[in-house]
Amino acid sequence: MAADLWRSFQRERGVVAAVQGCSFKIHAGEAIAIMGPSGCGKTTLLNLIAGLDVPSSGRMEWPGLGSLDTLRPERIGVVFQSANLMPALTTIENVELPILLSSGTEAKARALAALAIFGAEILASKLPEQLSGGQAERVAAARAIVTNPELIVADEPTGQLDQAGAAILVDRLRAWGQQTGSAIIIATHDERVAAKMNRIWRMRHGKFESMVERSACTGTG
Ligand SMILES: Nc1ncnc2c1ncn2[C@@H]1O[C@H](COP(=O)(O)OP(=O)(O)O)[C@@H](O)[C@H]1O
Ligand SMILES: [Mg+2]
Structure with missing residues (x-):
C-alpha cells in the first residue's frame, strides 16, 4: 500500500525527483508490470516497494506482511537487475542463502525445488561465473x-534471456504466484512479458501515466 510516495535524490546539479506522488495498492495473487523509458523511476519505485529504500515523503506500508524489519528475506523476494548472485557461492548455495538467513531447515532440498521450477536444478553446483546471463536470471528467480514470500519484486528479470526463455521464466513465476497466492511486480521493457501480467503500470518522469487492468488474464486475487 503506497500513499503519495515521493523519492528525491540530491545531485550536483540539483534535486531529482525519481518518484513523484505515486499511490497504489497491491493485492495477494496479483501480477503487475511496471513499464516506461529508462530513468522514469522504475527501479526507485521497486526499491521502495521492496522496503530496500525509504520514501522522502508519503507512506509505504505492507499491511498484510508486517513491519519493515521483518520483510526480507522471508516475506518479500527480490530479483535484482543483472541477477546479482554471490560470486563465491555455487548456484545452490546462492539459492539456499535466504533460507539460511531466516530459518535454515532443509535449505538444500528447498533450494533444489525452487531451482527446478525454473528448470535450473542441473546448474546447482556451478559458480555464477560459469553461468550465462539468462541462466543467472533463472537462478535469481529461484532465489x-x-x-x-508473499510478494516478489523483480527489476528487469528477463533482460538477458531470449524471447522464449523470457516467456518461460515469467510463465513459471506467474504459475507459482497463482499457486501460492503471492503478488508479483516486475519492471520490464518487454511488452510480451508485460502482457502476461494482469495489471500494467506505465511510468514517465516519476509518475504513473496509466494503470491498466487486463481483465482477460486476471490472477487469483
Ligand atoms: N541513488 C541515486 N542517486 C541519484 N539519482 C538517482 C539514484 N537512483 C536513481 N536516480 C535517478 O532517479 C531517476 C530514476 O532512476 P531509476 O529509478 O533507476 O529509473 P529506471 O529504473 O526507470 O531506469 C533517474 O534520473 C536516476 O538518475
Ligand atoms: Mg531500472
Whole structure:
C-alpha cells in the first residue's frame, strides 16, 4: 500500500525527483508490470516497494506482511537487475542463502525445488561465473521464491534471456504466484512479458501515466 510516495535524490546539479506522488495498492495473487523509458523511476519505485529504500515523503506500508524489519528475506523476494548472485557461492548455495538467513531447515532440498521450477536444478553446483546471463536470471528467480514470500519484486528479470526463455521464466513465476497466492511486480521493457501480467503500470518522469487492468488474464486475487 503506497500513499503519495515521493523519492528525491540530491545531485550536483540539483534535486531529482525519481518518484513523484505515486499511490497504489497491491493485492495477494496479483501480477503487475511496471513499464516506461529508462530513468522514469522504475527501479526507485521497486526499491521502495521492496522496503530496500525509504520514501522522502508519503507512506509505504505492507499491511498484510508486517513491519519493515521483518520483510526480507522471508516475506518479500527480490530479483535484482543483472541477477546479482554471490560470486563465491555455487548456484545452490546462492539459492539456499535466504533460507539460511531466516530459518535454515532443509535449505538444500528447498533450494533444489525452487531451482527446478525454473528448470535450473542441473546448474546447482556451478559458480555464477560459469553461468550465462539468462541462466543467472533463472537462478535469481529461484532465489527470490525460495522462502515462499508473499510478494516478489523483480527489476528487469528477463533482460538477458531470449524471447522464449523470457516467456518461460515469467510463465513459471506467474504459475507459482497463482499457486501460492503471492503478488508479483516486475519492471520490464518487454511488452510480451508485460502482457502476461494482469495489471500494467506505465511510468514517465516519476509518475504513473496509466494503470491498466487486463481483465482477460486476471490472477487469483
Ligand atoms: N541513488 C541515486 N542517486 C541519484 N539519482 C538517482 C539514484 N537512483 C536513481 N536516480 C535517478 O532517479 C531517476 C530514476 O532512476 P531509476 O529509478 O533507476 O529509473 P529506471 O529504473 O526507470 O531506469 C533517474 O534520473 C536516476 O538518475
Ligand atoms: Mg531500472
